[in-house]
Every structure is written in structure tokens, then in C-alpha cells.
Amino acid sequence: MPHFEDVIKKMLPKTYHRKHVAHEIYVALHHFKSLVPMMDKYVYNDGTTKNLMSLTGTIPVMFADQTYNIPVCLWFEESYPQTAPICYVRPTREMMFLSGKYISSNGEVTLPYLEEWKNSECDLMTLLRVMVVMFGEIPPVCMQSHPETEEAPCWLQFHRQPEVLSKADGSLYLHLAREDDLPFQQENETNC
Template sequence: MPYSEGAIRKMLPKTYLRKHVAHEIFVTITHFKNLVPMMDKYVYNDGSTKLLMSLSGTIPVTFTDKSYNIPICVWVEDSYPQTAPICYVTPTREMMLVPGKYVSSSGEVVLPYLEEWNGDCDLVRLLQVMLGVFGEFPPVCKRPFPDPEQAPCWLQFYRQEEALLNTDGNLYFSLFGEDGQYSWQENESNC
């Protein structure tokens, strides 16, 4: 669903510099087509919340000559452009966050560009800086064994939660046989 600059301006509360912020967001989503603007509740570290504009989606990062879609969320406060956006890497279930020099363990993006934010900074350049940094230091990786079928055999048993401990202290696994009936085997596995 394409967003016009006018539609974005209507989304913004009057506390924002609506014309300026709407224009920047429109230019940003023109360059980064997988980002979607929306008003959403942001939770600050102290637990307080505020309705803020956000850009959520993915940015295409090139790492080892391959392109990867890195999920991010950029929060634009109503004090923007005087204050820098708050940016996060938001891994999917299949991904693991890789904290490092530019990404905290909570997923917050920590860049010199954000720390030195001034009147010459904007959202498009911020995302271009992220592309460069994430291309050198990827903020996510594929989670090992996202699907039970890819997990080691022993982990598949635990994921299925079919392990039972009998009162005699022996471990039993309940498995479905080819006929759909339970098959009980004591301390045996083909793993």
C-alpha cells in the first residue's frame, strides 16, 4: 500500500513538525520500499509510553556479495529533527540478534551518526549508514535449527515434549508408529 506525503502528514499528531517529518518519511519510503510508516506505542526504558511515528520493515544489506533483508524499526519522536531517531534491529523468529559495536543486546542501534545528530542529518542518510555498517558487521544471523526437522535428533525429542520419566526413574519416549499408534521404547534411540 503506497503512502502519499499527505497521508503520512495526516497520521502525525500536531506535536510533530508535520510537513517536514511527512516529507522526510515519504522520501525515505521512496528509497526503502520495504519500510512502512505507522503510529505505534513506544515504551521507554523507564516504562513510560508514547505514541510515536515509526518506520518498520527491512533494509537490503549486502554482506559477502549477497543481499539480506535486515528487519529494523526506526522511531521518530515528536522532537524530530532536533533529536535523533531511536533505531532497533528487530530479528524475526528465524533470526538471532548479534550484539556488537553498533547494536546493543536489546537490539538498539548505536551509531556515531546518531550520537552526533545535527541539522544536516536525515532518515535516508541514517539508513544508508546502517547499510554500510551492517554490511561489515551483520546485526543478525540465522537461528540454529529454526525448524524441528533441522534440529539434532536429541533436540527433536525434547521439542516434541514427548519425553516421559517413569516412576522407576527410567526415561521413556513416546513415538507414533507407522500405524499411528503409540510405540514405547525404553532408553533406545536411533540417533
């Protein structure tokens, strides 16, 4: 049976520093058991895509004497370990971002450790440990109280499924019911 580190190494394209990357991921998975390695498409800000190695899952973070599992995704470019991983917090539907000091509005992690990455001094395990400590001080996500009504955007709050109905003459029309049974507003009026 092949060693798990060898399995990771085989997942990586030859353009990666396969032995080094596989070893770092293997060590990280030993300590952070809910992370999963996979090759997947990463979409850059300019819209280009590339198949990159990623680690996806949760990291346990202590906040206010409770352990929370923070969902993250770390992407490794072929230049890793010369360049830092691209890291994101990936909230579930029940969560929302708390963008701020270390999290951008799209969930990208912007820790000083990543910004000051040095190949010979920085590694994946230390990065994950820094994330655990920093997220314990400043949580990147929180639970939404009522995600469908309070936090949902206006268009989503008032979205209703139309019904296709037929008239006596056989023609079809769409009927959109309101929850409050009030008549719809006139043209060019809105609730949003």
C-alpha cells in the same frame, strides 16, 4: 487523490514538525520500499508509553556478495529532527541478534551517526544509508540453525504440554510425558 506525503502528514499529531517529518519519510519510502510508516505505542525503558511515528520493515544490505533484508524499526519522537530517531533491529523468530559494536543486547542500534546527531546536518535518508553500509560490514543478525532446540532457552527446550486425565474413581490429574520415556527426576533435581 491525495499525495502520499500529505497522507503521512495527516498521520502525524500536531505536536510533530509535520511538514518536515512527512517529507523525510516520503523520500525514505521512495528509496526503501519495504518500510511502512505507522503510529504505534513506543515503550520507554522506564515503562512509560507514548504514541510515536515509526518506520518498520526491512532494509537491503549486501554482505559477502549476497543481499539480506535486515528487519528494522525506527521511532521518531515529537522532537525529531532536533533529536535522532530511536532505531532497533527486529529479528524474526528464525534470526538472532549479533550484539556487538553497533547493536545493544536488546537490538537498539548505536551507530556513531545517531550518537552525534545534529539537526542541521543529519537526516533520515543518510541514516538509512549509514545503516546499510555498517550492517554490510558488521551484520546485526544471523539465521539460527535450529531455533527450537539449539538456541532456545532451557525452559523452552523442555516445555511440554500437560494432559488432563481422569482416574477410575472420576478424579482428574495432570500427566506430563517426557520425550525420552525415562522417569522424572526426584524433587529438587534439574536438567537445566
